[in-house]
Amino acid sequence: MDIQLKRGLLDVCVLSAIKNEDSYGYKIIKDMSPYIVMSESTLYTILKRLELGNMLTVRNVEHNGRLRKYYHITKAGLGRIEDFKDEWREVMNIYQFVMKEDKKR
Amino acid sequence: MDIQLKRGLLDVCVLSAIKNEDSYGYKIIKDMSPYIVMSESTLYTILKRLELGNMLTVRNVEHNGRLRKYYHITKAGLGRIEDFKDEWREVMNIYQFVMKEDKKR
DNA sequence: ACATAATACATCGTAACACGAAGTATTCGT
DNA sequence: ACGAATACTTCGTGTTACGATGTATTATGT
Numbered sequence: 001m002d003i004q005l006k007r008g009l010l011d012v013c014v015l016s017a018i019k020n021e022d023s024y025g026y027k028i029i030k031d032m033s034p035y036i037v038m039s040e041s042t043l044y045t046i047l048k049r050l051e052l053g054n055m056l057t058v059r060n061v062e063h064n065g066r067l068r069k070y071y072h073i074t075k076a077g078l079g080r081i082e083d084f085k086d087e088w089r090e091v092m093n094i095y096q097f098v099m100k101e102d103k104k105r
Numbered sequence: 106m107d108i109q110l111k112r113g114l115l116d117v118c119v120l121s122a123i124k125n126e127d128s129y130g131y132k133i134i135k136d137m138s139p140y141i142v143m144s145e146s147t148l149y150t151i152l153k154r155l156e157l158g159n160m161l162t163v164r165n166v167e168h169n170g171r172l173r174k175y176y177h178i179t180k181a182g183l184g185r186i187e188d189f190k191d192e193w194r195e196v197m198n199i200y201q202f203v204m205k206e207d208k209k210r
Numbered sequence: 211a212c213a214t215a216a217t218a219c220a221t222c223g224t225a226a227c228a229c230g231a232a233g234t235a236t237t238c239g240t
Numbered sequence: 241a242c243g244a245a246t247a248c249t250t251c252g253t254g255t256t257a258c259g260a261t262g263t264a265t266t267a268t269g270t
Contacts (some may be wrong), residue, residue, distance in 0.1 A: 001192055001195050002113055002192055003113075003226085003256095003257060003258080004112040004113035004116075004226085004227080004257095005112070005113030005114075005192055005195075005196055006113070006199070006257080007109040007110070007112045007113065007227095007255095007256075007257075008107055008108075008109035008110030008111070008112065008113075009110075009196070009199050009200070009203075010256095010257080011109075012203055013199060013202060013203060016202065016203045016206035016207065017206065019206050019207065020206060024218080024219090025218065025219065026216095026217060026218050026219080027218095032202065035198055035199050035201070035202035036198075036199045036202065038257090038258095039257080039258055039259075040218085040219075040220090041220085041221085041222095041257080041258060041259070041260085042256090042257050042258060044219070044220065044221090045256080045257075045258090046256095046257090049255095049256090063218095064217095064265080064266070065265075065266090066217075066218065066219095066264080066265055066266080067218070067219070067264095068218070068219090069218090069219075081203070081207065084203070087106055087107055087110055088200065090106050090110075091110055091114070093140055093141075094111070094114050094118060094140050094141045095114070095193070096140070097118060097121065097137065097140035097141065098114075098117055098118060098121045098186070098189070101121035101122065101124050101125060108227095108228060108229080108255085109228095109255085109256080111228080112226095112227070112228075115227095115228080129247080129248095130247065130248065131245095131246060131247050131248080132247095143228090143229095144228080144229055144230070145229095145247085145248075145249090146228080146229060146230070146231085146249085146250085146251095147227090147228050147229060149248070149249070149250095150227075150228075150229090151227095151228090154226095154227090168247095169236080169237070169246095170236070170237090171235080171236055171237080171246075171247065171248095172235095172247075172248070173247070173248090174247090174248075
């Protein structure tokens, strides 16, 4: 799938993936994989970006002697998802334009 | 509107704008403006990219002593729009994931 | 027993890309 | 006469997704 088309969906996807329960990198990738494929380097970049934007908080947990970073969504993160829904209407508007021009002939 | 969300739509929008009849930069921006706002620098960058990708051809026309570049869509350009429709299904799939996680509680 | 896959996170460099800013030049409205 | 509208161009910049590569442990298969 075209990279450009994914952009803008990625951040919100990750936030949605941790919305209902805290999760960690590896699991997030697995959970999203049926819907959207994301490389590890991409995910961790996104998680760092979201953390810097205060969209989520991080908590280190030791699991089988191995490190696990659990991500928890913040209020701002939830707000971001809500904003996305509004923006989606604009996206559909643009999509309508493409389809409208397509039907014209 | 978030820039990232627009990406991936832009190229196809421009192709759609010239699909039914040849058009030129300034007109394309006006035609699209109710649906998607695009700065001139963005449009001309896109037009150049699409030309390089053989998605359209360019023709210079003198109009009132002023230069006008008319853009004409190619077969490859039409194919690009068709491909977009397939990719859109994947986009909607991703959107479903976001909404699904949202409904869960 | 040994190899390979799976789990789990991190970093670096790169190329694509949208946009603001600034510029050039003509014509139209008032 | 002067500003807005028409029309295209170029430059620099910041954001970003990803491949490549690395580290380290545990589980699985043969």
